Amino acid sequence: MSEYVFILGAGASKGCGGPLMNDFFDKADQVLTATGGEDRTRWSPLDWTRHVRASLQSVHSKSELDIFNLESVWGALELGRLVGRFPGLDENEISDAVKNLKECIGHTLEKSIRFRIDDSDLSARGGYKPFVKLVKALNEHSSCTIITFNYDVALDIELYRQHVACDYHLDRSESKQTPLLKLHGSLNWVHCTKCGTGQACRPERLLVAARKSKTNPDKSLLLDVSDISRREATPCQCGGESRLESLLIPPTWNKSFVQPQINNVWRRAARELGSAKNIVVAGYSLPETDSFVRYLLALGLSGDLIVERFLVFDPNLEVRARFEGSLGLATKQRFTFHQMPFEKVAEQLARDFKVLQSYLQKDVPKPPNQHNISPWS
Numbered sequence: 504m505s506e507y508v509f510i511l512g513a514g515a516s517k518g519c520g521g522p523l524m525n526d527f528f529d530k531a532d533q534v535l536t537a538t539g540g541e542d543r544t545r546w547s548p549l550d551w552t553r554h555v556r557a558s559l560q561s562v563h564s565k566s567e568l569d570i571f572n573l574e575s576v577w578g579a580l581e582l583g584r585l586v587g588r589f590p591g592l593d594e595n596e597i598s599d600a601v602k603n604l605k606e607c608i609g610h611t612l613e614k615s616i617r618f619r620i621d622d623s624d625l626s627a628r629g630g631y632k633p634f635v636k637l638v639k640a641l642n643e644h645s646s647c648t649i650i651t652f653n654y655d656v657a658l659d660i661e662l663y664r665q666h667v668a669c670d671y672h673l674d675r676s677e678s679k680q681t682p683l684l685k686l687h688g689s690l691n692w693v694h695c696t697k698c699g700t701g702q703a704c705r706p707e708r709l710l711v712a713a714r715k716s717k718t719n720p721d722k723s724l725l726l727d728v729s730d731i732s733r734r735e736a737t738p739c740q741c742g743g744e745s746r747l748e749s750l751l752i753p754p755t756w757n758k759s760f761v762q763p764q765i766n767n768v769w770r771r772a773a774r775e776l777g778s779a780k781n782i783v784v785a786g787y788s789l790p791e792t793d794s795f796v797r798y799l800l801a802l803g804l805s806g807d808l809i810v811e812r813f814l815v816f817d818p819n820l821e822v823r824a825r826f827e828g829s830l831g832l833a834t835k836q837r838f839t840f841h842q843m844p845f846e847k848v849a850e851q852l853a854r855d856f857k858v859l860q861s862y863l864q865k866d867v868p869k870p871p872n873q874h875n876i877s878p879w880s
Contacts, residue, residue: 504778505648505682507641507856512652514786514817515845518629519657520615524754524790527573528556531607534614548610551603555580558591574790577604577753605751608654609690609729616655617723618713625713625724626664627657633849634658635665638681640858642667648682648775652787652796654751656691656709656728659683663706671703672771673764684772686796688765690728692750698741701750701764704732754790769799776803783852785816786845789825797829804834813838814855816848 513523522530531549556570559579569575583589584597592600619626626632635658638647649669651658662669662683669683673692685692691709694701712731718724733747752765776782776799789796804810813834815826823840830838841851852858 505646505775506779507645507647507781507783508650508775508779509638509647510650510782510784510787511658511845512785512787514788515630515634515651516616516653516655516657517786518844518846519627519631519655520617521612521653521655521657522615524573524788525569525571527608527611528552528571528576530615531611534611548603548606551600552576552607554591555589555600555604558589561590573608574754577601580604581753602748605749608751609749612655612690613727613729614725616657617719617725618657618660620718620722620724624664625660625710627661628723629657630844630846630848631658631661632665634845635661635667637849637852637856637858638662639665639667640853641856642681646681648684648772648779650684650686650772650775652687652754653685654687654690656689656706656726659689659691659706660709663710672768673701673703675767675770682771682775684768684775686765686768686772686799687754688749688751690749690751691732692764693732693736693747694750694764695739695741696746696748698739699763700739700741702736704728704735708735773799773803776800777806778808780808780811781814781856782810782812783814783816783848784826785848788817788819788822789829800829804831810834810837812855814841814852815839816841816843816845816851818842818844 513521517523531552534549556576559568559570559576562568568579580589580597580601583592584601587594587597589597589600617628619628638649641647649658659669662681668680670678670680671689671692672682672684689703691704691706692701693704709726709728709731712735713724713726716724716726729749732749736747739747750764810833813830815822815838817823817840820842823842826840827835827838843851
C-alpha cells in the first residue's frame with residue numbers, strides 16, 4: 504500500500520489542451536468547426552450530442568439542468584436510459600445517444616490533447632512532466648498511487664517516458680508497479696460489447712503508433728488513441744458477433760453499467776486511500792453530480808490510520824468549501840487548500856514533502872526504442 508495517494512481531475516490535463524467539465528461542449532464545437540472539412544461522417548457523434556442538449560432545453564421551464572456541463576448531460580442521459588424516457592428521443596434512441604456521447608468525448612479529447620515532440624521524443628504538455636518527476640523522487644524512499652478521473656493518456660505516456668512502471672489494476676493481480684487507477688476508464692482501454700472482457704493498450708504501444716503519425720508544423724502531435732487501442736487489442740474469444748469499444752464510464756451518480764474490470768480499479772482505490780498518510784487532490788472539483796466519489800472518500804478513509812496531510816490544489820476557491828464540507832473532523836484538521844493551477848503543484852509539493860528541488864530539474868532520459876521504430880521526420 505502507498506504512503507502517498509494523488510487524486511487528479513480534469514484540471515490536471517487542462518495544460519495539455521484538455522477541456523474541463525463545464526467547457527467540454529464548447530471545446531467539442533470548436534473541434535467540429537475546425538475539422539468540418541475533413542471526414543464529416545466521423546463527427547456524427549458530435550451532432551448527436553448537440554441534439555441531446557437541444558432536447559434538454561425543454562426541461563428548463565420546469566426544472567434546473569446545466570446543459571453546458573458534461574456531467575449534467577451525461578447524468579440525465581443515464582437516468583433516461585434507466586427510466587426509458589428522455590425529451591426528443593424514443594426509448595431505443597437513448598442508448599444510441601449514450602454511445603455517441605462517449606464517442607464525442609473520445610474524438611474531442613483526441614483533437615484537443617497535444618503532445619510535444621523534442622528530438623524524436625514524445626511528451627505531454629502542461630504540468631505532467633514535473634509531477635512525474637516528483638512521483639519518481641517519492642518512490643525512491645516510499646511509494647505512490649495515482650488515482651485519476653481523466654480519460655486521456657497524457658499522464659500515462661509521461662509516466663512511461665520517465666520510466667515509471669504502472670499497473671492499471673484491471674484485474675486483482677498484485678505487482679510492485681505504481682498503481683495508476685483510472686476510475687472513469689480510459690481512451691486506451693477497450694471492452695467487448697458481448698462479454699464485457701476488457702484490456703488496455705500500453706503506452707509503449709501507443710508510442711510505436713505515434714512514431715508513424717503525421718506531425719503538425721509546430722512539432723506537436725495529436726494521437727487517435729481509441730483507434731490505435733482497438734487495432735492493437737487482442738480479438739475477443741467469446742464467439743459470435745462482438746466489437747470492441749472504448750471503456751468509459753460517466754462522471755455521474757450512475758455507475759450501474761460498470762464493467763467488472765472497473766470494479767477492480769475502484770476496489771484498489773479504496774484500499775490505497777485507506778492506507779495513505781498523505782492525500783493530494785489536484786484539478787478535481789468534487790462535483791455534486793458524482794456522489795460515488797464522495798462515498799469512495801468516506802469508505803476509503805474509514806480505516807484506523809490517521810491521515811497526516813490532506814492537500815487540495817485548485818485555482819477555483821469554491822472547491823475548498825466542497826472538500827471541507829465532505830471531510831470528517833479528524834481529516835479536516837489535516838486539510839490544507841492551495842489556490843493554484845496544476846502546473847505549480849509539483850514545486851509546492853516538493854517543498855511540503857522536502858523533495859530536493861534539484862531533482863525536479865533533472866533531465867528526463869528517453870525511453871528505449873525497443874521496437875526499432877524510426878523517429879519522426
